[in-house]
Amino acid sequence: xxxxxxxxxxxxLWTLGLLxxxxxxxxRRRRTLALLGVLAAVPVLVGVAVRIxxxxxxxxxxxxxxxxxxxxxxxxxxxxxxxxxxxTLPFFLPMAVGVVAGDAVAxxxxxxxxxxxxxxxxxxxxxxxxxxxxxxxxxxxxxxVVAVSALVTGALLFPLGDLTTISGTRISFxxxxxxxxxxxxVVAVSxxxxxxxxxxVSTLTDSGIAAMATTVGLLITVQILxxxxxxxxLHPYLFSHxxxxxxxxxxxxxxxxxxxxxxGLQALYAxxxxxxxxxxxxxxxxxx
Amino acid sequence: MGEASATEPERRDGxxxxxxxxxxRALTKRYRGGQLAVDGLxxxxxxxxxxGFLGPNGSGKTTTIRMLMGLIEPTSGTAHVLGRPMPRSxxxxxxxxxxxxxxxxxxGFLSGxxxxxxxxxxxxxxxxxxxxxxxxxxxxxxxxxxAAGKKAKAxxxxxxxxxxxxxALLQPRRLLVLDxxxxxLDPQGMREIxxxxxxxxxxxxxxxxxxxxxxxxxxxxTHAAVMARGRLIAQGPVSELAAGARxxxxxxxxxxxxxxRVLEEQGIADVVVAGERVTGEAPARDLAEVNAAxxxxxxxxxxxxxxxxxxEDAFVALTGEGFDVAG
Numbered sequence: 137x138x139x140x141x142x143x144x145x146x147x148x149l150w151t152l153g154l155l156x157x158x159x160x161x162x163x164r165r166r167r168t169l170a171l172l173g174v175l176a177a178v179p180v181l182v183g184v185a186v187r188i189x190x191x192x193x194x195x196x197x198x199x200x201x202x203x204x205x206x207x208x209x210x211x212x213x214x215x216x217x218x219x220x221x222x223x224t225l226p227f228f229l230p231m232a233v234g235v236v237a238g239d240a241v242a243x244x245x246x247x248x249x250x251x252x253x254x255x256x257x258x259x260x261x262x263x264x265x266x267x268x269x270x271x272x273x274x275x276x277x278x279x280x281v282v283a284v285s286a287l288v289t290g291a292l293l294f295p296l297g298d299l300t301t302i303s304g305t306r307i308s309f310x311x312x313x314x315x316x317x318x319x320x321x322v323v324a325v326s327x328x329x330x331x332x333x334x335x336x337v338s339t340l341t342d343s344g345i346a347a348m349a350t351t352v353g354l355l356i357t358v359q360i361l362x363x364x365x366x367x368x369x370l371h372p373y374l375f376s377h378x379x380x381x382x383x384x385x386x387x388x389x390x391x392x393x394x395x396x397x398x399x400g401l402q403a404l405y406a407x408x409x410x411x412x413x414x415x416x417x418x419x420x421x422x423x424x
Numbered sequence: 425m426g427e428a429s430a431t432e433p434e435r436r437d438g439x440x441x442x443x444x445x446x447x448x449r450a451l452t453k454r455y456r457g458g459q460l461a462v463d464g465l466x467x468x469x470x471x472x473x474x475x476g477f478l479g480p481n482g483s484g485k486t487t488t489i490r491m492l493m494g495l496i497e498p499t500s501g502t503a504h505v506l507g508r509p510m511p512r513s514x515x516x517x518x519x520x521x522x523x524x525x526x527x528x529x530x531x532g533f534l535s536g537x538x539x540x541x542x543x544x545x546x547x548x549x550x551x552x553x554x555x556x557x558x559x560x561x562x563x564x565x566x567x568x569x570x571a572a573g574k575k576a577k578a579x580x581x582x583x584x585x586x587x588x589x590x591x592a593l594l595q596p597r598r599l600l601v602l603d604x605x606x607x608x609l610d611p612q613g614m615r616e617i618x619x620x621x622x623x624x625x626x627x628x629x630x631x632x633x634x635x636x637x638x639x640x641x642x643x644x645x646t647h648a649a650v651m652a653r654g655r656l657i658a659q660g661p662v663s664e665l666a667a668g669a670r671x672x673x674x675x676x677x678x679x680x681x682x683x684x685r686v687l688e689e690q691g692i693a694d695v696v697v698a699g700e701r702v703t704g705e706a707p708a709r710d711l712a713e714v715n716a717a718x719x720x721x722x723x724x725x726x727x728x729x730x731x732x733x734x735x736e737d738a739f740v741a742l743t744g745e746g747f748d749v750a751g
Contacts (some may be wrong), residue, residue, distance in 0.1 A: 153552050157545035167534060248529025252591065255493045255525070256546035257518035263546075422495040 144180040150336065151262060158270040161335060164235065168274070171232040174280050175289065177235040179220035179286035186210065187293045205383075212299045213290025217316045218386065220286035221279070221323050225379050229278055229323070230279060230330045234351035236274045237334025240267040241417065243344030245424040260418045264335075271331045275405055279324040283316065305388040322382045326334065326398060328406030329375035372397070375405050437536035445466040445599050445630045445743055446492060448477075453487050460485040463654040464501065469480055469632055469647070474625045476641030477634040479651035484500065487636045489603055493628070516540055519549040522597040528588025532577030536568055536587050539576055543591045550595060562590040589617070589736035600624060601632045606640060606733060618644050650739060666723070673711070674712045675702045675718065676727035678692070690714050706729065706730045 162168055186351070190210050205222065209213040244250040253263060290296070299312045307315070332353040341347050355376075362365055363373050372376050378398035384391040448468035453462040462484040469475045479485050490496040492503055494511030503510045507519050530539050540559040542552045550558075566586040571579070579587065585608050592600055602621070607615045621644050625631050635641050641648055642662060649659035658665060669682050673692065677683045683702045687695050692704040692714070707714065715728050 153545045157542050161531065161534070161542060247531070248526070249531060251490075251495055251525055251528055252523075252543055253520070253546045254495060255518050255523045256543055257514050257548070258546035259515060259548070350592075407703070419497075421497060422490070 139365045151266070154258060155266050155269055158266045159273060162270050162274060163277075166289040167178035167239075168236060170244045172278060175224060175228060175232060175278055175281050176285040177214040178224050179216055179282060180289050182220055182223060183209070183213075183216050183286070183289035186216075202357065205386075208299075209290065209294060211295070211314075212302075213292075213296050214299060216290035216294070216314060217283050217286040218319065218383070220282050221319060221382065222380065224282050225323055225326065225382075226376070227355075229275075229282065230327060230355050230376070231352050232278050233271065233275055233327045233330050234334045234355050235348045235371065237271045237331045238338050238347035238349075238351040238401075239344045240271055240335055242341050242347035245342040245422070248424060251422055252420060252424065261414065264339075266415055266416050268331070268335055271335060272328060275311060275327040275331055276321075276324040278322050279327070283320040287316070301388045303388040304381065307388070318392070319382050321387050322398075323386065325381070325402060326379050328402040329409075332406045332413070333375070333411035336416070339357075339413045339417040339420065348424050368390050374400070375401060377401070431657055444473060444504075445471050445473075445503045445506060446632060447500065448488075448492075450493060450683070451488070451503050452497055452500045453491060453496060454499045460654055462491070462498075465656050467659065468658060469630065471630055472625070472628060473647045474621060474631045474633065474645045474671075475621075476648035477632060477646035477651070478638065478641055479634075480636060483651040484602060484654040485651055489523075489525060489601060489632075489634060493521070493525065493601065494518065516737045519547055519595065520598045520603060520738070522592030522595070522599070523601040523603075524585075524592050525601070525603050527604065527607060528584045530576040530579070530584060530587060532575065534580065536576055536578060536583075536590075537563065537572040539587060540591055540594065542596050547595070558594055562593045562663050565593055565620070566590045582610060582613050585609055585614075589620070597629055599630045599632065601662075603634045604636070605633065606635070606637070613641070671706045671730045672703045673706045673714070674702055674727070674729055674731050675723075675725060677702065677723055677725050678719075678724050682721060683718060683723045683725075686718050686723060687714070690717055700726075702730075 157239070186209050205215045205218040209219060241250065242254065254260065258266075271330070296309060298306055298308055300306055330351070333354060334347070337350045338344075338347045341350075358374050358376055362371055362376055378394050378401060381394035381398050384393075384395055442500045446463050446467060448467045451462060451467070454460050460751075464640070465484075465488060467488070476486055477488075487496065489636040491498050492505055492510060494514035494517075497511060502739070505513075508517050508518060508706065510517060523566045529538075531542065534542065537559060540562060541555060542558060544555050545552075560569070560572075563569050566589050568590060569729070571583060576584065576587065585605065589605060591693060592602070605621075606617050618640075621631050621633065633645060645662050647660065648662050648665055650665075656696075673687075675683050677700060680700060680702050684695050685696050685705050687702065688705070692707055695702065697706040711728075711730065713715050715725065718725055718728075
């Protein structure tokens with residue numbers, strides 16, 4: 137029985153093959169492309185709006201509300217990256233991740249393709265891990281789409297150059313660019329908790345739409361709970377609570393406290409809901 | 425097989441599975457709602473057979489197939505496929521099993537070819553270097569080469585069915601499980617599938633074919649099993665199953681009343697007159713004597729013969745009911 141040996145030998149490479157197939161399938165879905173298109177449009181809208189508002193030469197609403205760094209954009213296009221990430225992180229980005237994660241297993245069950253993957257046999261644990269890896273890849277790609285779109289828009293509409301950190305120190309443009317990349321990575325990692333939650337919800341149902349709606353619904357609920365002061369005891373455990381801590385990367389020196397709390401919380405969500413998804417998916421009767 | 429049993433210790437606790445490609449013992453599935461879908465199934469599918477799995481819709485065929493493929497955990501009892509217990513040995517067994525379960529399922533936004541590439545990538549034993557060639561061969565085998573680049577959502581039901589079959593044929597298989605493979609196909613397509621099944625069987629592949637179409641089973645299968653309401657009613661070679669129901673003597677005549685009287689005199693049971701057709705249970709004695717008696721009594725005989733019992737007769741005899749959806 138050399139076949140059994142071959143299975144073992146080919147195993148690591150085969151998992152990569154499955155991951156590659158999963159990535160291709162995820163990113164060729166029209167829904168995925170539409171979500172990325174929406175995300176790419178947000179920085180363009182913000183950039184154009186700021187440009188029009190400040191077209192008469194006055195400074196962009198110095199004090200006012202709006203996402204972080206908004207007032208800085210006029211002086212340096214690089215700040216559009218930070219503004220766009222701050223504007224999309226509360227809702228657009230996690231919603232896109234929730235849709236992709238929620239659909240990951242339930243969508244395949246709904247289409248019936250899940251049973252053919254499982255009799256191929258993909259293996260339940262491996263398929264789930266592959267799905268989670270693909271969703272995390274989507275988190276990264278979605279964040280980079282926002283960042284790159286913002287950078288291009290910022291470069292086209294505003295001047296670029298050295299910039300001032302929140303702490304008031306000056307850093308060079310290239311260091312600013314490196315900080316922007318780091319911030320994009322932190323934002324992508326901030327979405328891991330939502331991704332794990334969505335994947336767990338996805339293993340509970342055979343309807344992709346239901347899983348997507350539930351995940352996005354949970355996202356909104358958590359955001360609302362995070363706004364209610366009476367529930368402050370609960371706040372540190374809500375996956376969105378430390379999201380905007382990425383701004384601390386623009387301090388000099390960087391203020392790590394909230395950043396590490398955020399990363400720890402995301403890891404906790406990934407562990408809890410990842411395990412729950414695994415327990416559910418490996419024991420589930422596939423009747424769809 | 426020494427290496428395999430060394431790496432698969434669970435093999436030891438599998439009871440003697442004989443030479444059946446599929447062997448189930450007291451296989452039972454009760455769904456969470458309490459509904460008993462499959463009840464104490466004792467199924468044996470001999471190696472090299474084309475095995476017809478018959479039963480009305482809702483009789484537990486698909487639940488059984490899903491248990492055999494490791495998609496559903498049995499409530500009790502055991503299922504062995506290719507000599508190994510399922511679902512525990514799924515990773516070792518399933519690469520050598522091609523399956524079409526409850527119709528094809530495809531990614532509509534991918535082309536037919538890309539659908540097969542994806543399913544092949546999910547098989548740990550599939551060699552990525554030969555993937556494109558094997559996909560092309562499978563497409564060719566089901567006659568889809570010309571439509572391989574089209575998006576699957578533009579496929580007709582028959583084309584989807586063929587693509588599903590192609591995914592079962594990506595690798596050489598020891599067992600093919602085909603659940604209603606001719607669904608949605610036109611008569612020409614059905615004939616092609618039957619030819620394909622015969623070809624595969626002559627290569628030594630065991631084919632497990634579920635259907636609610638009796639003549640389909642009768643035309644291609646060597647063995648059959650009949651399920652109703654979650655229970656196995658009968659199984660065995662098709663010829664034996666059909667023989668279980670005796671054939672009927674049929675006399676065509678313009679004098680049916682006389683013919684019926686003579687047949688009864690000749691000791692033939694269950695004589696039924698329907699227009700110019702008089703039928704009765706085929707007797708054990710020489711039919712020539714019966715015919716001579718009819719002629720001697722002045723009955724004008726236009727036709728005389730025995731209609732072989734069909735599987736449908738056997739089914740009705742077994743279940744005492746028609747082939748309707750079980751409640």
